[in-house]
Amino acid sequence: MSFVKLSASAIAIAAVSATTAYARDNVQVAGSSTVLPYASIVAEAFGENFDFPTPVVEGGGSGAGRKKMCEGVGPNTIDIANSSSRIKQSDIDLCASNGVTEIIEVRFGYDGIVFASDINGPSFAFSPADWFNAIAKQVVVDGKLVDNPNAQWSDVNGDLPAQNILAFIPGTKHGTREVFDKKVLEAGCKATGAMDIFKEANGGDKKAAKKACHSLRTDGVSVDIDGDYTETLSRLAANPEAIGVFGLSFYQNNTDKLVVATMDNVTPSTETVASGEYPVSRPLYFYIKKAHLGVTPGLQEYVDFFVSDDMAGPDGPLADYGLVSDPELAKTQEMVANGTPMAPLSN
């Protein structure tokens, strides 16, 4: 009877799963969805050109990836965590408590964050102050804090078109939002003088003032997008008046649909981000579990290949996709080759 056969095979599978001495022969990577496309491009080329299997690259977010890496040492934990923000002390502590004591930090390039709108609409020239005045909860009018009264971009800055303010910004779980808060809102907060007033109101507390800078108006003018850039893009298609926040690489793949805004009169491109002229950018990292080097086959080769000039260099496929190459790549290559673990965080 087939029933008996099926039960027998089920028991066999269960037995196999219980007894397999499991050894992994492929590199496993998880983390930031911003780094994911770069990592998958490298993984693909690595699988093609080396005799090791193609690494498995997972998304899930920077924080989740670092947490996963810190789960412990062993074949059923990942080797590398991709991250679009720097590792936090809490992650390092978690790692240490699970026996992951040595982590190698690799900064492989920079990512620009751009502001773009529908291709058929007008183009914009922003400054951080414009953004702060457009979407912050409280802004400065005549030296006093008031609830944000601006309805159109022209109210914010006479040079901007008279178009209703509607901004699609990354949700708080995104690493991109951190950069947006810091490089755009805080900068705008300072430039408009709101920072000082917030500081005064909070009795000189810098942290509270920064927090006040980050609080956004809640009347539907700024919309948090918790999904990815494709969601922002489709929301823009439905609301051609809106401005969306994108990664530079995403914009470069969709230049036929989006028109990019300048920031402080600098047009975002891999060159202007690399030179530091374009202000809104962030470094991209991946973190290697040192205990897995020499254990997981191909791990050392994969990371060497990732930071090689062929991949991460200014003419490599990663730059083609929109990565801003790190000027200090040679230093990184040397560090990766030596397997130097990261020093304790200084701040």
Add this chain to the structure above:
Amino acid sequence: MTDATSSGASPTTKHATSLLAADDRTRRRNAAEARFRGYGVAAIVVAIMALVGLVSSILYNGSSAFFQTFITLEVYLDPAKLDKKGTGDPEEIRKVTTFGYAPLIVASFEKLAEEDGIAVDGLTAKKAAALISKEGAADLRRYVRADVNRVGQTVEFKFLASGRIDGYYKGRVTMESAEIDNNISPEQLQLADQLKEAGLLKTSWNWGFLTMADASENRPEAAGLGVAILGSFYMMIIVLCLTLPIGVAASIYLEEFAPKNRFTDLVEVNISNLAAVPSIVFGILGLSIFINFAGLPQSAPIVGGLVLTLMTLPTIIIATRASLKAVPPSIRDAALGVGASRMQAVFHHVLPLAMPGILTGTIIGLAQALGETAPLMLIGMVAFVREYPSAPPEGFFEPAAALPVQVYNWTQRADPAFVERASGAIIVLLVFLLIMNAVAIILRRRFERRW
């Protein structure tokens, strides 16, 4: 009597209205019925419109994924590039990376311009080579590595065209959009048109979409469902092999043998409850038990299969018990009456009669499991996997993707070519589901007995 006749006059006044002409109440009742029928028809129309809208938008977006543009070129496998030392040592030739193969494609475009005049002013051979997918160099390398004696020959090679060129022939890219597109220029499109005229560029059926592995964002044209189909298939095998015996054994025991007491009541209630548990919960369970505790590998079909087994079990148990219940007690009584043991009665008489129902329930449970994404996200199946898992049983432990997860992955990619790919993957998934449901219906029609 007169009293009676006079009082009998009142019923006649009640019948004063004709039976043929409807009175107010009848009209109201009829109107209510007509309205209800209207609501029913409206509901069906809305449902059909939603379905037609969904299916047609998927077909409209996705059917083009099954066709792909190919460019056929003559490539000279230049020994000066592939065998720089000139030793002819196969090992040396096999070491040449894909970066070493890219210039060969550029060279064949140069040749095309010189000999056949297929070129556009202002377009360098290097730019022209961008018409070919980045997968092209890798394909060429695989071809040479398969037989290193091919170095030195001129071969006709069929390359995938890059995603934008493919999009041009599918209407996604136009001359106007190419003007403002960083990744393609109108000159490149003109060159593509020249190649088409020369018969070198063709759009044809693309088996690769079903067989090739996933590809990175730089080469959407090379992305396929091979690994995802294999991964889903492996998981379905695991689910089938585990749920059918466990589910059927549990149902037979509960239905035919178990004493009716508080404990079995509790078990029954909990099975029904389990069927209603959101699938993501099973994912969390799978992560903590199968990966963190049992130490099974991440992203592997075995873990996905086990998680989906847990999810499908209640469905199958409920379906099996229903079909066991549907077998009339007279069958059992007759079997027991002629001296069969209870086990013989169940296995020789009840189970065969209940089998069509059990199989239908199982297939519908499997179809549900096939389309499940949420629990797989937590166990690392939402990943970029390019290696095909090997044959079972080892393959169960190697990384793989799954069909619904592949759809999710592709919808997140930046390149617009992945929109078509994601819809194409949905079509494949729907076709699998339709086949499974059709098999379930056929089994039911063929073998089901009614009493």
